[in-house]
Amino acid sequence: MNQTPLDRxxxxxxxxxxxxxxxGGGDITTNLLFPEGIRCKAVILxxxxxxxxxxxxAEMVFRKLDKxxxxxxxxxxxxxIEPNQILAEISGSQRAILTGERLALNFIQRLSxxxxxxxxxxxxxxxxxxxxxxxxxxxxxxxxLDKYAVSVGGGTNHRFGLYDGVLIKDNHIKFAGGIxxxxxxxRERAPKGMKIEVEASTLDEVKEALExxxxxxxxDNMTVENIKRAVxxxxxxxxxxxxxxxxxxxxxxxxxxxxxSISVGSLTHSPRALDIALYMV
Numbered sequence: 702m703n704q705t706p707l708d709r710x711x712x713x714x715x716x717x718x719x720x721x722x723x724x725g726g727g728d729i730t731t732n733l734l735f736p737e738g739i740r741c742k743a744v745i746l747x748x749x750x751x752x753x754x755x756x757x758x759a760e761m762v763f764r765k766l767d768k769x770x771x772x773x774x775x776x777x778x779x780x781x782i783e784p785n786q787i788l789a790e791i792s793g794s795q796r797a798i799l800t801g802e803r804l805a806l807n808f809i810q811r812l813s814x815x816x817x818x819x820x821x822x823x824x825x826x827x828x829x830x831x832x833x834x835x836x837x838x839x840x841x842x843x844x845x846l847d848k849y850a851v852s853v854g855g856g857t858n859h860r861f862g863l864y865d866g867v868l869i870k871d872n873h874i875k876f877a878g879g880i881x882x883x884x885x886x887x888r889e890r891a892p893k894g895m896k897i898e899v900e901a902s903t904l905d906e907v908k909e910a911l912e913x914x915x916x917x918x919x920x921d922n923m924t925v926e927n928i929k930r931a932v933x934x935x936x937x938x939x940x941x942x943x944x945x946x947x948x949x950x951x952x953x954x955x956x957x958x959x960x961x962s963i964s965v966g967s968l969t970h971s972p973r974a975l976d977i978a979l980y981m982v
Contacts, residue, residue, distance in 0.1 A: 779853045826952060834858070
């Protein structure tokens with residue numbers, strides 16, 4: 702499995718912002734109840750099956766609050782987990798563990814939910830030569846983590862942002878005066894060798910994108926029958942990405958049309974958090 706490497710400096714900034722948001726001037730409840738210097742132990746426990754993701758981020762949260770925390774990981778990101786499995790054991794400052802509990806779990810639960818959902822889509826197309834891609838429909842400020850979780854679940858990252866790939870969408874086409882003109886302008890101005898992807902929602906637009914020699918054609922919100930026709934029209938002259946309205950129920954049929962990849966927005970815009978808890982022991 703090719704997991705996307707985590708840029709720890711970016712993750713560190715995300716955690717710093719999240720801690721400021723959650724703690725503010727201090728954890729009033731914990732600080733009033735418990736004096737400094739008390740040490741304790743805790744476990745992070747799976748409450749349901751799935752694919753675990755986010756354990757390294759949780760460790761970073763606790764280390765921000767107690768640099769001497771002892772973190773003993775029992776599972777690794779990308780592994781399947783079952784109910785009542787211990788994912789990590791923690792020992793250190795009682796205040797740090799209680800204060801960091803919710804934030805650490807928020808990261809693990811969300812990222813594990815993304816990884817678990819992604820793995821279901823990947824499994825649905827097992828045996829077919831097609832990639833499952835994510836999109837830019839991520840939680841604002843958490844894109845690096847959301848896309849990491851997709852890779853943990855076996856998916857492939859599409860572009861990370863507007864800065865690292867050309868994708869000419871419907872509104873670009875409208876304001877540029879058509880697919881042909883949009884592709885021509887970008888090809889004249891883009892760095893040499895940069896791939897140009899065009900969104901096409903009709904077979905006529907597919908034909909226009911082909912004539913414009915787009916490198917990648919995204920067939921967007923098409924019926925399975927029209928996707929088949931688009932694949933026949935393109936006939937290997939461009940990479941084909943299917944997108945729009947993709948579900949676990951229809952992804953196999955879409956994949957069987959012969960597309961090269963399928964992008965699924967729901968991987969990151971509406972994952973269900975995995976049930977994971979922290980218990981003092």
